[in-house]
Amino acid sequence: MENRDKLMKEIGENEMAFPLTFKEWEDVAKEKMITGGYQYVSKGAGSEETAKRNRTALEKWSIIPRMLNDVSTVDVTTELLGNKYASPFLLSPIGMQKLAHTNGEIATAQACKKFMVPxxxxxxxxxxxEEVAEVSNGPKWFQLYWSHENPEVSYSMIxxxxxxxxxAIVVTVDTVMAGWREGDMKAGFSPLSLGYGSGNYKTDPVFMASLKDKEEQSIIEEILTHIQHPQLTWxxxxxxxxxxxxxxxxxGILHKEDALLAVKYGVDGIIVSNHGGRQLDGVIASIDALAEIKEVIDKQIPILFDSGVRRGVDAVKALAIGADAVCIGRPYLYGLAAHGKVGVEKVIERFIQExxxxxxxxxxxxxxEIERLGMKREK
Ligand SMILES: Cc1cc2nc3c(=O)[nH]c(=O)nc-3n(C[C@H](O)[C@H](O)[C@H](O)COP(=O)(O)O)c2cc1C
Incomplete structure (x- = not known):
């Protein structure tokens, strides 16, 4: 008990300098980011039904706790794909992080290393x-947007x-084309067109060799062509x-039949995610999809989860419902925008502590032993 009080006091003192809640981090990030950038990060697709539903659904799930167990130490170590990690957290792939901070993904990767969070x-x-690998020997996974235009570019990046x-390679399957994002459409804001997302393309020998013209504008146009891949199939x-x-x-798996197909195709794991409500609006809340998918997958492959996770309690709900690990999304991006590497560290640290x-x-x-918890969902 004393330790907990000490921790709370320490957090309290520290939070004089750093935000604590998601809303506070978001407010500081909003002040620091360019308007188009903040809107790009914060908004969902369409009328943002799904972005909102991710939160309302999480709030409808309640934990039924267990009593009279010795919890003087709490062990949150997690095994995933044969590796042991210090916590059940990963950081979701978020593109174009120089929109949030000049050090971009370098700062984020360094913060992850401190906690050995992938x-x-x-x-x-x-x-x-390579730039990211150079600054961080912590665990790193690579997220692939399939390049139908030239699959050799994808194989080269892998x-x-x-x-x-x-x-590990994370293949995102819910972004075969850009979501219907009205805020960005109205503002005419496209960070990819502004060159924020070119890091891996400009350094890719196969991509660069395929270009006739190596001018900045042609590179960006070619990236925009490569990024669309409606032809992606199993x-x-x-x-x-x-x-x-x-x-x-x-x-980006949400349907239990797709989860079963993933097993059939020999995939090593899935992330139940609706891209934080930024892709197909009107889809099921990620946490509700998780509950259905967990039943059919039944431990055949690891299930990771994201979309709407804002604090430790959300993560515990997802883990109790059936996730093997939880990916943090917007909260860390706001940490990055607000305070760079230290901001991301604070966000990760608070997630683990909570x-x-x-x-x-x-x-x-x-x-x-989390399966011992009860979980109940209100209608
Ligand atoms: C600004 C932004 C950029 C993103 N970029 C990518 C990306 O490049 N690749 C990807 O697979 N997911 C991307 N995502 C989705 C995240 O990986 C994750 O699924 C989402 O942020 C989870 O929702 P949450 O942030 O509301 O918790 C992005 C999300 C945001 C907010």
Whole structure:
């Protein structure tokens, strides 16, 4: 108890300098980011039904705690794909991080290393696969946007990630075309067109060799063509599997039949995600999809989760419902915009601390025993 009080006091003192709640981080980020940039990060697609539903659904799930267990220490270590991690957290891939901070993904990767939290680097990152690997020997995964225009570009990026020591390839399957984002449309704001997401393309030998004209504008136009891939099917996933020894994780699975197909195609894991409500609006809340998918997957492959996670309690709910690990999205991006590397560190640290307190109060001393919790969803 004394320790907890000490921790709370320490957090309180520290928070004089740093925001604590998601809303506070967002407010500081909003002040620091260019208007178009903040809007790009914060908004969802369409009428933002799904973005809002991610939150309302999480709030409808309640934890039924257990009592009279010794929780003097709470162990949140997590095993995933044969690796042991200090916590159940990863950072979701978020592209174009120089929109938030001049150091972009370099700052984020360095913050992750401190907690040995895997950082999932986006295809459309501002900094390249190699630049990030150079500054951080912490765990890193690479997120791939399939390049139907020239699959060799995708294989090249996978190869680069392998060579640079990344541990897994996350193939995002819910972004076959850009979502209907009205805010960005009205503002005419496209960070990709402004060059914020070129880091991996400009450094890719296959992509660059395929260009006739190496002027900045032509590079960007070619990236915009490569990024759309409505032709993506399971066959491409099977082909990607053949091209790498790294585990393949599919990000953006919401239907239980797709989860089962992922198992059939030999995929190593899935991320249940609706892209934070930025892609198809009107879809099921990610947490509700998780509950359905967990039933059919039944431990055959790891299930990761994101979309709407704002604090430790949200993560504990997802873990209790059936996630093996949880990816943090917008909260860390706001940490980055607000205070760079230290901001991301603070966000990760608070997530871990709040998760420990939540598990302790719920009577769970080891995350591995979380199945002992009850979960109930209001209608
Ligand atoms: C500004 C922004 C950029 C994103 N870029 C990518 C990306 O490049 N690749 C990807 O797979 N997901 C991307 N995502 C989706 C995140 O990985 C994650 O699914 C989402 O942020 C989760 O929702 P939440 O932030 O509301 O928790 C992006 C999300 C945001 C907010």
């Amino acid at each position: 950082f999932i680097l986006s295809t459309v990152s501002s900094c390249s696969i 190869h680069r990630a392998e060579k640079a020591g990344y541990e 066959d491409a996933i099977a082909e990607i599997k053949k091209r790498t020894t790294l585990p393949i994780i599919l990000k 998760t420990e307190v939540t598990l302790g109060l719920a009577g769970i001393a080891r995350l591995a």
